[in-house]
Amino acid sequence: MTTLERLRELLARDFALKPEALVPGATLESLDIDSLRMIEILFCVEDEFKIAVSAEQSELRARLKTLGDLAAYIDTLVAEKQKAAT
């Protein structure tokens, strides 16, 4: 499963988002994911992908506009973690 697929599964299961709306280009705003909801999603993402999201809120807001952005960001963190482990 790709990161995006895992993310879609998590959002559909735990946050009751409609799977068909979870396309890479969907903006977080269009999915009704506000900053408070985002904090909880990141908490679940940390558990799911065994990573730590240490970036500040303002940085995250600037960086993550769409679902695709979030998936790519997760990939970056997973890669960084793997690199650090080797």
Added chain:
Amino acid sequence: MRRVAITGIGVVSPLGGDAASFFEALAAGRSAVRRLEGRYHERLTTRVGAPAPFDGASHFPAPKLRMLDRVSQLALVAAAQALEEAKGALEGVDPKRAGVFVGTGMGGAQTTDEGYHTIYAESSDRVKPFSVLMAMNNAAASWIGLEHGLRGPNLTYSTACSSSAVAIGEAARRIAAGEADVMIAGGAEAPLNFGTLKAWDAMRTLAPEDPDDPSASCKPFAKDRSGLVLGEGAAMVVLEDAGRAAARGARVRAELAGYGLATDGEHITRPTVAGQALTLRRALEDAGIEAASVDYINAHGTGTQANDAVETAAIKEVFGERAYRIPVSSTKSMHGHLLGAAGALEFVAALLAMETKVVPPTINLRVRDPECDLDYVSEGARGVAKLAVALSSSFAFGGTNAVLIARTET
């Protein structure tokens, strides 16, 4: 001052998830008290309680549920029921003149307990990001206001065991004073997590499990009473300006006729006859009725040695000889002590008693105490010919006492 009508009742209790099943159980003398089987509960010295048969998952979608402590779940469901019953109470009302007052003693205690378990017991830093929003004491009231779009006053009262009686009384005052037209008021409590139970356990104020029948562990007014039993749940009422309720043809359940508030001012736990008597008198005065008009008292009746004797003496001081002819019952014998929700739940019990003209009993009162010599309706529920004025007492740790009086005939 405007008169205050009660037009909706909502209940999620250990004895049932709505007002009708709650009162049916009370009238049948059924107890919800039982041995608790939760995580770590075997470490409690006394492990009986009265849990509510309530699963939040059947009321809220997962994303919402994750933001709600159990106490808010209970409160939201009870408030929705009360509004549903009060059909149309919010229609046409100015949302800025509609509000919510909720009483709770421990607030989102379960979230706090789980958070501490995570950081201390599991040595993990994975505390839920919504912990603050779930545990804060005003969460329940805030969620009710948000859910129903109410922009008037939204307050949380925390005066231990009188919290929700205070919330209802204060809400009625706002309506009487013309500051609000509709108020949702009541209380919620969810104290059956291990941390909270252990703290109560340590105070040695909880009743030990009855060796023959755990459900009979709470024995208000009995000689062999040995403490209180904690319960969980929520009860809410919809209060309206009586003129508005009449104009819209609402079914008025009763009038909230009187509210008394006073403080013992002597000891952090030990109640006083003077403090309780003063509160009773203030409620009667506020209602503008004579002591002789009261047809039923739903007592605070915790089942502790101190409260029940003091409460009996206070009733005798205020009602004189008539004290012996007023049915006085403690429904805590069946639903346990709901702390911050107790006042609201017991006020609702009194309202339903008025509606049905059935006085709920005090169960488990078999061994008489000479110090507690009133008519506690210990033989079982009693049908009565007249029940037009009912009084509900709430006396608290900290000493803040509140008494509510409802009446159906004017």
